[in-house]
Amino acid sequence: MATYKAPLRDMQFVLNELLEVDQTLAALPDFAEVTPDVINQYLESSAQFAENELAPLNQTGDIEGCKLENGVVTTPKGFKEAYQQFCEQGYSSICCAPAYGGQGMPLTLGLPLMEMQISANVAWSMYPGLSHGAYSALLAHGSDELRQRYLPKLVSGIWTGTMCLTEPQCGTDLGLIKTRAIANDDGSYSITGTKIFISAGEHDMAENILHLVLARLPDSPKDIKGLSLFLVPKWIPDAAGNPATRNAISAGSLEHKMGIKGNATAVMNLDGAQGWLLGEVNKGMACMFTMMNAARLGIGMHGLGLGEIACQNAVAYAQERVQMRALSGTKHADLPADPLIVHPDIRRMLLTGKAYNEGARAFSYWLALQLDIEEHASDEAQRQDAADLVALLTPIAKAFMTDNGYTVTNLSQQVFGGHGYIRETGMEQFVRDARISMIYEGTNGIQALDLIGRKIMMDQGQKLRKFTKIVHKFCQAQADDAAMSEFITPLQQLLKDITDLTMAIGMQAMTNRDEVGAAAVDYLRLLGHLVYGYFWARMAKVALTKQASAPAPFYVAKLATARFYYSRLMTETATLKASIQSGAKNLMEIEEDAFALGY
Ligand SMILES: Cc1cc2nc3c(=O)[nH]c(=O)nc-3n(C[C@H](O)[C@H](O)[C@H](O)COP(=O)(O)OP(=O)(O)OC[C@H]3O[C@@H](n4cnc5c(N)ncnc54)[C@H](O)[C@@H]3O)c2cc1C
Numbered sequence: 142m143a144t145y146k147a148p149l150r151d152m153q154f155v156l157n158e159l160l161e162v163d164q165t166l167a168a169l170p171d172f173a174e175v176t177p178d179v180i181n182q183y184l185e186s187s188a189q190f191a192e193n194e195l196a197p198l199n200q201t202g203d204i205e206g207c208k209l210e211n212g213v214v215t216t217p218k219g220f221k222e223a224y225q226q227f228c229e230q231g232y233s234s235i236c237c238a239p240a241y242g243g244q245g246m247p248l249t250l251g252l253p254l255m256e257m258q259i260s261a262n263v264a265w266s267m268y269p270g271l272s273h274g275a276y277s278a279l280l281a282h283g284s285d286e287l288r289q290r291y292l293p294k295l296v297s298g299i300w301t302g303t304m305c306l307t308e309p310q311c312g313t314d315l316g317l318i319k320t321r322a323i324a325n326d327d328g329s330y331s332i333t334g335t336k337i338f339i340s341a342g343e344h345d346m347a348e349n350i351l352h353l354v355l356a357r358l359p360d361s362p363k364d365i366k367g368l369s370l371f372l373v374p375k376w377i378p379d380a381a382g383n384p385a386t387r388n389a390i391s392a393g394s395l396e397h398k399m400g401i402k403g404n405a406t407a408v409m410n411l412d413g414a415q416g417w418l419l420g421e422v423n424k425g426m427a428c429m430f431t432m433m434n435a436a437r438l439g440i441g442m443h444g445l446g447l448g449e450i451a452c453q454n455a456v457a458y459a460q461e462r463v464q465m466r467a468l469s470g471t472k473h474a475d476l477p478a479d480p481l482i483v484h485p486d487i488r489r490m491l492l493t494g495k496a497y498n499e500g501a502r503a504f505s506y507w508l509a510l511q512l513d514i515e516e517h518a519s520d521e522a523q524r525q526d527a528a529d530l531v532a533l534l535t536p537i538a539k540a541f542m543t544d545n546g547y548t549v550t551n552l553s554q555q556v557f558g559g560h561g562y563i564r565e566t567g568m569e570q571f572v573r574d575a576r577i578s579m580i581y582e583g584t585n586g587i588q589a590l591d592l593i594g595r596k597i598m599m600d601q602g603q604k605l606r607k608f609t610k611i612v613h614k615f616c617q618a619q620a621d622d623a624a625m626s627e628f629i630t631p632l633q634q635l636l637k638d639i640t641d642l643t644m645a646i647g648m649q650a651m652t653n654r655d656e657v658g659a660a661a662v663d664y665l666r667l668l669g670h671l672v673y674g675y676f677w678a679r680m681a682k683v684a685l686t687k688q689a690s691a692p693a694p695f696y697v698a699k700l701a702t703a704r705f706y707y708s709r710l711m712t713e714t715a716t717l718k719a720s721i722q723s724g725a726k727n728l729m730e731i732e733e734d735a736f737a738l739g740y
Pocket of ligand 1: 304305306307310311312313314337338339340341398406577580581582583584585586587590
């Protein structure tokens with residue numbers, strides 16, 4: 142069975158040594174007291190919860206799955222009890238507003254805790270994860286009355302939340318939504334329709350479920366501009382706030398699916414369910430967008446969390462399992478063969494995991510810090526800069542991190558050979574669990590279109606320049622450090638290539654919009670490597686500096702991993718560049734019918 146140990150040393154390295162988050166947080170009025178000691182206390186207690194309470198339920202949850210009988214969903218054994226403990230120990234309220242019973246901690250602290258929960262048990266982690274999305278939407282767009290009525294119980298975790306967007310005929314194109322909302326005389330709405338694939342749509346872990354539902358009023362535009370967002374509780378509370386009336390929203394069935402089996406993915410039927418408007422009529426998508434960045438970063442964390450646990454187990458296996466002798470001569474003469482970890486190809490797979498995971502950790506924690514700045518800085522210009530960086534880099538966090546996370550789970554399974562394919566070791570579960578993160582919350586292909594289209598082309602590259610300036614400044618600051626040149630030279634070259642390519646795609650798009658779509662996925666990966674390359678160069682700098690004053694194997698390994706990233710992973714940019722430059726013609730010239738000509 143797979144095991145999990147929270148990577149506390151690396152988390153502390155990123156938060157305290159690389160990003161020095163306490164200095165940034167100290168300048169934000171709400172977080173002046175979030176010192177490294179406070180952060181470490183949360184990390185350590187959360188690590189224990191993830192390792193001891195959640196991880197043991199991961200494989201059993203996968204085998205048992207969720208069951209629907211007579212409208213009631215039963216989650217796997219132990220899920221409910223773990224959730225109760227989670228709430229009792231205050232984890233559900235850590236990053237929520239004190240006005241509603243939250244602890245008011247920054248997302249910069251919440252994200253590492255989320256990473257641990259995902260690593261230990263991703264299916265379980267989605268129940269509180271979705272609640273937080275619902276919390277953010279309700280906080281931003283609910284009326285005072287709705288917030289007072291619903292937020293405290295969402296914050297304490299007594300009630301959970303969902304996001305109900307997808308319908309049978311639409312996932313990516315939400316403009317096709319058919320669910321109808323009709324105004325009632327009392328200011329509420331009557332909502333009818335079918336939502337599919339709703340994560341945590343029905344379960345037995347909380348006394349009430351608050352569904353956030355996108356629906357259309359009869360006289361609203363028939364496209365994406367005609368959607369409104371509604372709060373539809375499973376149980377409508379009475380005046381005292383206790384669940385009182387069963388609402389007409391129920392689970393019709395549960396999906397049978399590839400992974401995350403401990404999370405109930407439900408078809409939700411609404412038969413005139415009573416709902417309350419959040420935000421304004423026809424502004425449903427705008428309401429969704431306010432929480433989209435944090436939600437997409439949350440899904441990006443699935444890539445890191447699952448990559449981390451898969452890689453940890455692959456390392457342990459490679460150290461223990463003996464097969465063949467090292468090509469360069471026997472390394473462990475006392476053993477009948479050498480451990481797998483002596484073989485270069487095994488090292489390639491393990492280092493790919495280590496490099497992608499640690500790059501993702503540095504990037505995502507930094508992005509969480511930007512989200513905190515965006516929301517809490519007192520200076521308007523600082524907030525705007527952070528908002529632009531978040532908007533630009535969120536699609537990369539979602540898509541690059543989950544694509545890489547899937548690669549890492551796959552390679553980690555490969556390290557186990559045939560033992561990774563059978564169920565007992567738990568490795569195949571990580572691959573299955575990781576796959577969905579590339580699909581939901583906007584597929585990775587759609588993230589790429591969002592990046593290049595909305596985030597870059599539509600604002601003439603202004604947001605992109607805000608990030609490239611940061612990278613450029615860092616490179617300039619290393620000009621006199623010869624030890625850094627192995628990182629700075631390729632990083633500067635990539636900066637230049639991206640600037641040139643962005644201009645070239647922009648020019649081509651003026652005559653053919655398909656050029657943007659044809660370049661999008663490769664372009665996102667190219668930018669992803671710029672981001673990870675920047676953070677790996679920064680990590681190398683810290684490691685070099687620390688190594689000079691306080692040598693430690695941790696810094697030696699950091700430096701070696703930075704070198705691996707630069708020479709074996711970031712070099713993918715050459716292929717990506719060539720692919721982008723080949724243009725749209727090789728994709729578009731084949732006739733639609735010709736795809737099926739060979740059979
Ligand atoms: C396990 C699971 C849990 C989920 N949880 C939730 C949930 O809690 N709430 C919720 O509302 N939804 C949820 N979803 C739905 C999920 O978000 C959608 O499946 C996803 O957004 C894709 O929509 P679709 O499946 O309809 O695919 P489609 O929209 O039909 O897309 C099919 C393919 O076409 C591509 N594509 C579509 N349009 C374009 C374009 N213009 N250019 C290029 N490529 C394009 C897509 O990238 C995709 O690869 C969940 C799904 C699953 C499987």
